[in-house]
Amino acid sequence: MSPLSLDLSPDLFPALTEAQADPDGPGAHRPALRFGDRSLTYGELAATASPLAARVAEAGRIAVWATPTLETAVAVVAALLAGVPAVPLNPKSGESELGHIVSDSAPTLVLAAPGTQLPPALAALERLDIDTSAPTTSLPSPGAPDPESPALIVYTSGTTGPPKGAVIPRRAIATTLDALADAWQWTGDDVLVHGLPLFHVHGLILGILGPLRRGGSVRHLGRFETAGVARELSEGATMLFGVPTMYHRIAETLPDDPALAKALARARLLVSGSAALPVHDHERIAQATGRRVIERYGMTETLMNTSVRADGEPRAGTVGVPLPGVELRLTEEDGTTAVEAYDGETVGEIQVRGPNLFTEYLNRPEATAAAFTEDGWFRTGDMAVRDPDGYVRIVGRKATDLIKSGGYKIGAGEIENALLEHPGVREAAVTGEPDADLGERIVAWIVPADPQSPPTVDELADHVARRLAPHKRPRVVHHLDALPRNDMGKIMKRALTHD
Incomplete structure (x- = not known):
């Protein structure tokens, strides 16, 4: 240098x-x-x-x-x-x-x-x-x-x-x-x-x-x-x-x-x-x-x-x-x-x-x-x-991307990259939500490549577990038409809610 x-x-x-x-x-x-x-x-x-x-x-x-x-x-x-x-x-x-x-x-x-x-x-x-x-x-x-x-x-x-x-x-x-x-x-x-x-x-x-x-x-x-x-x-x-x-x-x-x-x-x-x-x-x-x-x-x-x-x-x-x-x-x-x-x-x-x-x-x-x-x-x-x-290697924002699950500190970014390697996933975001057993469970928000045939939660969980580790697999999957983004293309995770 x-x-x-x-x-x-x-x-x-x-x-x-x-x-x-x-x-x-x-x-x-x-x-x-x-x-x-x-x-x-x-x-x-x-x-x-x-x-x-x-x-x-x-x-x-x-x-x-x-x-x-x-x-x-x-x-x-x-x-x-x-x-x-x-x-x-x-x-x-x-x-x-x-x-x-x-x-x-x-x-x-x-x-x-x-x-x-x-x-x-x-x-x-x-x-x-x-x-x-x-x-x-x-x-x-x-x-x-x-x-x-x-x-x-x-x-x-x-x-x-x-x-x-x-x-x-x-x-x-x-x-x-x-x-x-x-x-x-x-x-x-x-x-x-x-x-x-x-x-x-x-x-x-x-x-x-x-x-x-x-x-x-x-x-x-x-x-x-x-x-x-x-x-x-x-x-x-x-x-x-x-x-x-x-x-x-x-x-x-x-x-x-x-x-x-x-x-x-x-x-x-x-x-x-x-x-x-x-x-x-x-x-x-x-x-x-x-x-x-x-x-x-x-x-x-x-x-x-x-x-x-x-x-x-x-x-x-x-x-x-x-x-x-x-x-x-x-x-x-x-x-x-x-x-x-x-x-x-x-x-x-x-x-x-x-x-x-x-x-x-x-x-x-x-x-x-x-x-x-x-x-x-x-x-x-x-x-x-x-x-x-x-x-x-950045794994996410402290406020929205650090997930504490089962005693592990997990960055959302590496899970998102793993999900994007699945042929059925066009876009992906990962968040955490409260879980009585794990502390937080991993939630995946997916824009499927084929909306008529989206990948299942088990399919994506196995995919991530094989590539990263079992404790990093998503427990919940939501399918969306598009991810909310700002003018710079950043995903606005605070807008990801499930009613």
Whole structure:
């Protein structure tokens, strides 16, 4: 593993600074952003974003209506140039959630693409339309902000109450992107393609700011489609970022789409994140393309914590090893006793510490304090095991995926992967429910491949027992038409109820 040199200078985008300083130089003509048939070079991005940065420099805090458009990317870059915290807003949020976010973050402006209709919850904010037609000359950017100053306030989905605003400093963005550059051998020659939303860490920080920090380029599909992936990877793109639902669609499409298989085979790096990619999708993609999807692990509060490295073993079902600069430990249920085992079996809660972490939850000092241990470790709430070589395998969330059955601590994730290996199972989720004898019994929620002939509970129990262990077999099976998922494709287990 190569040593990581962390650049904590205020300049997040050296290639953009270079293009601004020399508008006629070769760097200014390099492609930076492309959304459909609209694009900006580094010179054009500098000339577009710097006047906008000058306009918002005294705004205090701004909201960005984060549609998957060129305007959103320009707005966030301008805010970062100005040193003004930006609050990305999910266009699919309801009025109540938007009202809470606006009230909590108190932005003075909302930036949006011209012609976009904004909801009533934003009516009281001054609106500034984003002009992506570059002027003839760029303006000087405001003074360089401190690395510890807030860059983004990203709201987490609230499972027990309204969303909390995670304050992400510039330092965290720089260190995470540089750590990923080390792990993925990411350079300015890489061209990234993705179709993710731009209101969260994966789509915005990794997918837009990542290429710009490296001096490379990004091609955003607007919305994900396998034809777009095939087109861009066939036309020079080198990396693909996606979530498991996207890779599942790719895996389903591959048998009948040789052009997609050929395009994926050309990619330097295929990366999945935001939730676990089922092992059977890993294997189907690898078999069809000869390329392995690698996974990384992060969250809003910590940005990125671990990844399978480009120069490491692309092992399905794991999120790799801690990134440079990130400390990671597993702890027992008391939250302080370290789990020392590297046996692939002993489950503990992931806690992390390092320069990739957020600063605080906005206006929530009690929640911030509760999120950290006394010695500064962030409690992720994710449960994992570690293999003997240090690879981390996440087995689920502490609140919903840790099942205590018959004296065993069992992670739902490995059972879900085993169920997905059954030919009669299209989708699967696993939860626990109270049991007088076992403490908790394992419950499987299945979308059958053939609704007219779903697999029985005995069939699935035997299947899991053979692959894992008898105590990990499901005792109850529910058949569904579809699993409830959020915008990122994560299964919403709290919505799984049986009446």
